Amino acid sequence: xxxxxxxxxxxxxxxxxxxxxxxxxxxxxxxxxxxxxxxxxxxxxxxxxxxxxxxxxxxxxxxxxxxxxxxxxxxxxxxxxxxxxxxxxxxxxxxxxxxxxxxxxxxxxxxxxxxxxxxxxxxxxxxxxxxxxxxxxxxxxxxxxxxxxxxxxxxxxxxxxxxxxxxxxxxxxxxxxxxxxxxxxxxxxxxxxxxxxxxxxxxxxxxxxxxxxxxxxxxxxxxxxxxxxxxxxxxxxxxxxxxxxxxxxxxxxxxxxxxxxxxxxxxxxxxxxxxxxxxxxxxxxxxxxxxxxxxxxxxxxxxxxxxxxxxxxxxxxxxxxxxxxxxxxxxxxxxxxxxxxxxxxxxxxxxxx
Amino acid sequence: xxxxxxxxxxxxxxxxxxxxxxxxxxxxxxxxxxxxxxxxxxxxxxxxxxxxxxxxxxxxxxxxxxxxxxxxxxxxxxxxxxxxxxxxxxxxxxxxxxxxxxxxxxxxxxxxxxxxxxxxxxxxxxxxxxxxxxxxxxxxxxxxxxxxxxxxxxxxxxxxxxxxxxxxxxxxxxxxxxxxxxxxxxxxxxxxxxxxxxxxxxxxxxxxxxxxxxxxxxxxxxxxxxxxxxxxxxxxxxxxxxxxxxxxxxxxxxxxxxxxxxxxxxxxxxxxxxxxxxxxxxxxxxxxxxxxxxxxxxxxxxxxxxxxxxxxxxxxxxxxxxxxxxxxxxxxxxxxxxxxxxxxxxxxxxxxxxxxxxxxxxxxxxxxxxxxxxxxxxxxxxxxxxxxxxxxxxxxx
Numbered sequence: 001x002x003x004x005x006x007x008x009x010x011x012x013x014x015x016x017x018x019x020x021x022x023x024x025x026x027x028x029x030x031x032x033x034x035x036x037x038x039x040x041x042x043x044x045x046x047x048x049x050x051x052x053x054x055x056x057x058x059x060x061x062x063x064x065x066x067x068x069x070x071x072x073x074x075x076x077x078x079x080x081x082x083x084x085x086x087x088x089x090x091x092x093x094x095x096x097x098x099x100x101x102x103x104x105x106x107x108x109x110x111x112x113x114x115x116x117x118x119x120x121x122x123x124x125x126x127x128x129x130x131x132x133x134x135x136x137x138x139x140x141x142x143x144x145x146x147x148x149x150x151x152x153x154x155x156x157x158x159x160x161x162x163x164x165x166x167x168x169x170x171x172x173x174x175x176x177x178x179x180x181x182x183x184x185x186x187x188x189x190x191x192x193x194x195x196x197x198x199x200x201x202x203x204x205x206x207x208x209x210x211x212x213x214x215x216x217x218x219x220x221x222x223x224x225x226x227x228x229x230x231x232x233x234x235x236x237x238x239x240x241x242x243x244x245x246x247x248x249x250x251x252x253x254x255x256x257x258x259x260x261x262x263x264x265x266x267x268x269x270x271x272x273x274x275x276x277x278x279x280x281x282x283x284x285x286x287x288x289x290x291x292x293x294x295x296x297x298x299x300x301x302x303x304x305x306x307x308x309x310x311x312x313x314x315x316x317x318x319x320x321x322x323x324x325x326x327x328x329x330x331x332x333x334x335x336x337x338x339x340x341x342x343x344x345x346x347x348x349x350x351x352x353x
Numbered sequence: 354x355x356x357x358x359x360x361x362x363x364x365x366x367x368x369x370x371x372x373x374x375x376x377x378x379x380x381x382x383x384x385x386x387x388x389x390x391x392x393x394x395x396x397x398x399x400x401x402x403x404x405x406x407x408x409x410x411x412x413x414x415x416x417x418x419x420x421x422x423x424x425x426x427x428x429x430x431x432x433x434x435x436x437x438x439x440x441x442x443x444x445x446x447x448x449x450x451x452x453x454x455x456x457x458x459x460x461x462x463x464x465x466x467x468x469x470x471x472x473x474x475x476x477x478x479x480x481x482x483x484x485x486x487x488x489x490x491x492x493x494x495x496x497x498x499x500x501x502x503x504x505x506x507x508x509x510x511x512x513x514x515x516x517x518x519x520x521x522x523x524x525x526x527x528x529x530x531x532x533x534x535x536x537x538x539x540x541x542x543x544x545x546x547x548x549x550x551x552x553x554x555x556x557x558x559x560x561x562x563x564x565x566x567x568x569x570x571x572x573x574x575x576x577x578x579x580x581x582x583x584x585x586x587x588x589x590x591x592x593x594x595x596x597x598x599x600x601x602x603x604x605x606x607x608x609x610x611x612x613x614x615x616x617x618x619x620x621x622x623x624x625x626x627x628x629x630x631x632x633x634x635x636x637x638x639x640x641x642x643x644x645x646x647x648x649x650x651x652x653x654x655x656x657x658x659x660x661x662x663x664x665x666x667x668x669x670x671x672x673x674x675x676x677x678x679x680x681x682x683x684x685x686x687x688x689x690x691x692x693x694x695x696x697x698x699x700x701x702x703x704x705x706x707x708x709x710x711x712x713x714x715x716x717x718x719x720x721x722x723x724x725x726x727x728x729x730x731x732x733x734x735x736x737x738x739x740x741x742x743x744x745x746x747x748x749x750x
Contacts, residue, residue, distance in 0.1 A: 156468045157469060
C-alpha cells in the first residue's frame with residue numbers, strides 16, 4: 001500500500017491505520033453512499049441492467065487486480081475462472097438443488113482451488129512465460145466447457161432457475177431493481193474485503209513478491225505460498241463474479257467466457273490502475289460504459305453519418321485499442337493515479353509539489 | 354474508526370429502508386394505440402454478418418411495406434434494429450434495452466443467443482422468433498415463447514442424409530463440417546441418431562471449422578482420408594464457399610451438401626465455378642424457384658430500385674419471418690384484445706396456418722400449443738450455371 005500522501009500528518013497510530021485520513025475522503029464516501037442508494041431511482045431498468053453487469057465486472061476486476069496488480073503475476077485465464085465459478089454454482093443450484101448462497105460459496109471455493117492448481121506454473125515461470133501458461137488454462141477450461149455435454153441441458157446451454165433464497169424469489173417486474181441491491185451488496189463487500197486484505201501480512205507478502213521476489217524471500221516471505229495463495233484468493237473473487245453472473249443472466253454458456261473476456265478484464269485493470277482496488281472499480285465502469293457511450297454517440301450522429309453506424313464494431317475495437325495505448329503511454333498507473341494527481345494538485349496548490 | 358462504522362450503520366439502515374419501497378416499472382407493455390414496438394437483434398458485422406445483413410434488411414423491408422399498406426389495423430410497427438456482432442452478452446444487453454422500451458415481441462438471430470435468452474423471454478412473456486432453427490426452440494415445454502418458422506437444423510440434416518443415402522444407394526462416408534458454435538453443433542446429435550434409427554448406410558464424422566481460418570485445406574484432406582464422398586456443411590456462406598474452392602483446388606471428388614445458412618446465392622457467387630454441382634438444402638425459396646409469395650417482395654423491391662434476385666433468398670427469409678410475427682399480432686388486434694406478449698403467443702398457437710405463398714417450406718407455417726415447429730418441409734437445389742436450380746421442393750424427412 002502506498003504511504004499516505006505528503007502533507008498529512010498523523011498524531012496517533014490509530015489515525016494512521018484508518019482507511020480514510022482527510023475530511024474530503026469522508027465527504028467522498030458519503031457521496032458514494034448517496035450515489036449507490038439513489039442510482040436505482042434515477043435510472044430506468046435498462047440502465048440499471050447495465051449497472052448490474054458492471055457491478056459483476058467490478059468483483060471480477062478486483063479479483064484480477066489482486067493477482068496482476070498486487071502480486072505481479074500476469075494472468076490471461078480470467079475468462080476460464082469466471083466459467084468455473086459460473087458452471088459450479090449453476091450445477092449445484094440446478095442439479096444438486098443447493099440453496100443459492102451455498103452454491104455460490106462452493107463456487108468461490110472450487111474456483112479458488114482451480115486457480116491454485118493453474119497457478120502452480122507460476123512457481124517456475126515469470127512474466128511472458130506465465131502469461132502463456134495461464135493462456136493455456138483459459139483454453140483448457142473453455143475447451144472442456146464446450147465439449148463436455150454434462151455442462152449443457154441436452155443441446156441447449158445450461159439454464160438456471162430464477163434466483164430464490166428461502167421464501168424470497170426475484171420478481172419479474174422488479175428483476176433489475178432487486179438484483180441491483182444484491183449485486184451492490186456483493187460488490188461493496190468484495191471491495192472492502194480486498195481493501196483490507198492489503199492491510200494484512202498476507203496482502204503485504206503479495207506486494208513484496210511483486211516488487212522483488214528474491215528480496216521478499218530473504219525477508220522471510222514464503223514466495224511459493226504467497227504466489228499460490230494469490231492465485232487462490234484472486235480466483236476466489238473471480239469465481240464469485242462468475243457465480244453471480246450465472247444467477248443473474250440465468251444461463252451459462254461458454255460463449256460468455258472467451259479469451260476476449262480475459263483481455264477485457266486485463267484492460268480494465270490497466271486502465272483503472274494496476275495495484276489499486278479503487279482503480280479496478282474505475283476501470284470496470286470505464287470499459288463497460290465505453291462501448292455503450294460510443295453506441296449512443298454514433299446513433300445520435302447516425303443520421304448525418306450513416307457510414308459510421310455500419311462500422312460500429314470496428315470503431316469499437318479501434319477505440320478499445322486506442323484507449324489502452326493512450327493509457328500505457330500517458331498514465332500507466334491508470335485512472336486511479338489520475339485521480340490521485342488531481343487531489344494532490346488541489347492539496348498543494350499554489351505549489352507544484 | 355468510530356466515525357467510519359457509524360457512517361456504515363447509517364448506510365445499511367437507509368439501504369434497508371430504501372429497498373423496502375420499490376419503484377414503478379419501466380415502459381412496459383402496450384398501451385393499445387400508437388406504433389407497435391418490436392426489437393430486432395441483428396448480426397450485421399459479426400461472424401454471420403454475410404447472411405445476417407440481407408435477413409435484417411428483409412425484416413425492415415417488410416415493416417416498411419406493411420406500414421405503407423396501413424400497418425396492423427391502422428397501427429404502424431416501430432422496429433428498432435441493432436447490431437450485436439454475434440456476441441451473446443451484447444444480445445442480452447440489447448434484449449434488456451428492448452424490454453425496457455416496451456417491445457411486445459423480439460426478433461432474434463443466432464442459436465447461441467436465442468438459447469441463452471430462451472428462459473428470459475419465457476419469464477418476461479415476449480414472443481421470440483429467430484433465424485436459429487435449433488431443435489430445442491420448438492418445444493413449448495422448454496421454450497414456451499420461442500417460435501421456429503422453418504424446418505429445424507435437425508430436420509434439414511435428416512433431409513440431407515436421406516438424399517445422400519438415396520443418391521448413393523450403397524455404403525458411403527460423410528464428413529460433417531460445422532461452425533464451431535452452438536449453431537454448428539445443433540444438428541449433429543440428431544443427425545447421428547437419424548442414421549441409426551433409419552438404418553442409413555452412412556458413416557459420418559464431424560469436424561469443427563475454426564472461425565476466421567484463411568482456408569479449409571486441412572479439413573478437406575481429413576475428409577478425403579476418411580473417404581468421404583459428401584461434405585455436409587452447417588455454417589454460413591463465406592466459409593462454405595471457401596470449402597468449395599479448396600475442394601476444387603485439391604481436385605477432390607467430394608460433393609458439398611449445404612444446409613440452410615450456406616444454401617444461397619452468395620455461396621454460388623463467392624465460390625464461382627467451384628460451386629457447380631454442389632447441393633443446397635434451403636427451406637426458403639430462392640428467386641429461381643418462382644413462388645407466388647415472392648411477388649409482393651418483388652414489387653416492393655422494384656419500387657426501391659432493387660430485385661429479389663439481387664437481394665437473395667435471405668431477404669425473403671427475413672421478410673416472411675417478420676410477416677409471421679405480424680400476422681400473429683394482427684390476429685390479436687383484430688380480436689380486439691390487448692396486444693401483450695402472451696396474447697400474441699396464444700394467437701400464433703391457435704390461429705391455424707399462416708400462408709407464405711410457397712416461400713417457406715411447403716408453403717404454410719402453423720404452430721400449436723404442443724409444438725412450435727412451424728414447418729418441416731424444405732427444398733433441395735443444385736448449383737448449376739451460377740444459379741440455384743430446384744431438384745425437389747417441399748421435401749420432409
